[in-house]
Amino acid sequence: MKPEISQALFDRAQLSIPGGVNSPVRAWRGVGGTPRFIQKGEGSHLFDVDGNEYIDYIGSWGPLLLGHRHPEILDAIQGALARGTSFGAPTELEIELAELIREFVPSMEMVRMVNSGTEATMSALRVARGFTNRDITIKFEGCYHGHVDSLLVKAGSGVATLGLPDSPGVPKGFSDTTITLPYNNVEALEQAFHAHGDKIAAVIVEPVCGNMGCIPPNAGYLEAMRRITERHEALLIFDEVMTGFRVAPGGAQSLYNIKPDLTTIGKVIGGGLPIAAYGGRKDIMTFVAPSGPIYQAGTLSGNPLAVSAGLAMLRHLQAHSEVYEQLNQATAQLAACAPESLTVNRVGSMMTWFFTDQAVTDYDSAKTSNTTQFGKFFHAMLERGIYLPPSQYEALFVSTAHTEADIARTVEAARESFEIALN
Ligand SMILES: *Cc1c(COP(=O)(O)O)cnc(C)c1O
Numbered sequence: 228m229k230p231e232i233s234q235a236l237f238d239r240a241q242l243s244i245p246g247g248v249n250s251p252v253r254a255w256r257g258v259g260g261t262p263r264f265i266q267k268g269e270g271s272h273l274f275d276v277d278g279n280e281y282i283d284y285i286g287s288w289g290p291l292l293l294g295h296r297h298p299e300i301l302d303a304i305q306g307a308l309a310r311g312t313s314f315g316a317p318t319e320l321e322i323e324l325a326e327l328i329r330e331f332v333p334s335m336e337m338v339r340m341v342n343s344g345t346e347a348t349m350s351a352l353r354v355a356r357g358f359t360n361r362d363i364t365i366k367f368e369g370c371y372h373g374h375v376d377s378l379l380v381k382a383g384s385g386v387a388t389l390g391l392p393d394s395p396g397v398p399k400g401f402s403d404t405t406i407t408l409p410y411n412n413v414e415a416l417e418q419a420f421h422a423h424g425d426k427i428a429a430v431i432v433e434p435v436c437g438n439m440g441c442i443p444p445n446a447g448y449l450e451a452m453r454r455i456t457e458r459h460e461a462l463l464i465f466d467e468v469m470t471g472f473r474v475a476p477g478g479a480q481s482l483y484n485i486k487p488d489l490t491t492i493g494k495v496i497g498g499g500l501p502i503a504a505y506g507g508r509k510d511i512m513t514f515v516a517p518s519g520p521i522y523q524a525g526t527l528s529g530n531p532l533a534v535s536a537g538l539a540m541l542r543h544l545q546a547h548s549e550v551y552e553q554l555n556q557a558t559a560q561l562a563a564c565a566p567e568s569l570t571v572n573r574v575g576s577m578m579t580w581f582f583t584d585q586a587v588t589d590y591d592s593a594k595t596s597n598t599t600q601f602g603k604f605f606h607a608m609l610e611r612g613i614y615l616p617p618s619q620y621e622a623l624f625v626s627t628a629h630t631e632a633d634i635a636r637t638v639e640a641a642r643e644s645f646e647i648a649l650n
Pocket residue numbers: 342343344345346348371372373374433437438466467468469493494503
């Protein structure tokens with residue numbers, strides 16, 4: 228059905244909300260057309276206000292590893308709701324969640340909960356600076372770490388989709404503390420450390436990049452990063468907000484067997500509620516107030532609704548570690564259906580069909596994609612009831628709620644849509 232109600236809502240939204248949306252990529256600027264306003268979700272499916280049903284491959288941009296309205300998560304939220312929404316005082320639930328995170332991600336010896344991935348990376352960077360007494364951060368082109376001032380440099384994702392340069396409103400002094408390097412390039416990293424090694428507080432990286440489309444690390448890249456940071460006594464921060472509990476139960480660090488000093492997680496740990504966390508080496512995390520001098524706080528941090536949802540999510544994953552095999556297999560079927568002329572990158576249940584025949588290993592190679600073809604593909608899929616991320620520079624996500632039938636329907640729609648997009 229035509230998105231008439233969505234369009235009316237979008238028109239109305241733009242009068243009160245910048246661009247009509249509360250996060251830029253939702254406005255579909257990368258593909259054009261009317262963003263669908265959502266009525267409800269159920270399992271792997273989304274329903275828009277115009278009466279259309281879609282198989283959802285966004286999953287709220289990653290959090291919904293178990294699909295929409297998973298009963299265990301709903302029960303947990305309802306249970307918490309009956310006792311109150313927020314206390315601004317500690318609860319036992321928070322200890323349980325922190326302990327469970329430590330079990331899944333052993334490098335996170337201590338954990339602090341926050342409300343968004345942005346807050347987690349912002350805080351982790353502050354801790355890295357405070358702990359090392361250095362100011363410079365290294366990040367990589369196309370990696371997105373939330374809208375943290377100093378990290379909005381070549382930040383992939385929504386910024387890449389809009390073709391914006393670095394954001395206005397970020398003081399030069401902030402972005403001056405950031406060195407941006409190409410991803411998957413050991414030599415560039417070595418050179419930067421050679422030139423500025425004693426001033427570099429931290430290297431922050433998406434160990435599997437998701438925010439310029441899915442790009443895995445080259446063999447040996449993360450090992451080199453670990454070696455170089457150690458040599459120069461800079462901290463290594465893995466931003467696993469997307470990859471945590473997604474590419475493996477223990478995140479990318481368990482998949483590639485690298486131990487970062489600090490880790491940020493978010494998305495999946497909230498099961499759809501706003502929560503994130505940062506943590507790592509105990510000697511570093513004890514610098515955080517009130518045990519140490521580095522200030523970081525939050526009125527709603529560790530609130531019982533989000534923590535309960537997160538506990539239900541992690542307990543489910545603990546009891547059902549076989550879900551990762553299921554997710555991998557389902558996503559591999561999607562990866563396999565693309566024509567030879569495309570480049571497909573997949574790690575676990577994160578995947579991108581790149582409309583380029585070049586290998587995609589960094590931001591420059593991602594940018595060789597034909598976004599016009601991607602836009603055609605996106606809309607052809609949408610017409611066939613498949614809801615993909617509305618940008619070439621995003622990863623799609625498969626959930627445990629996606630059935631064999633969902634995947635088969637998606638493969639069929641994709642075959643037809645590739646034909647349309649490429650001709
Ligand atoms: C989504 C994301 C963030 C930001 O998280 P928000 O909750 O949107 O603030 C940070 N880092 C990575 C790798 C992400 O994918």
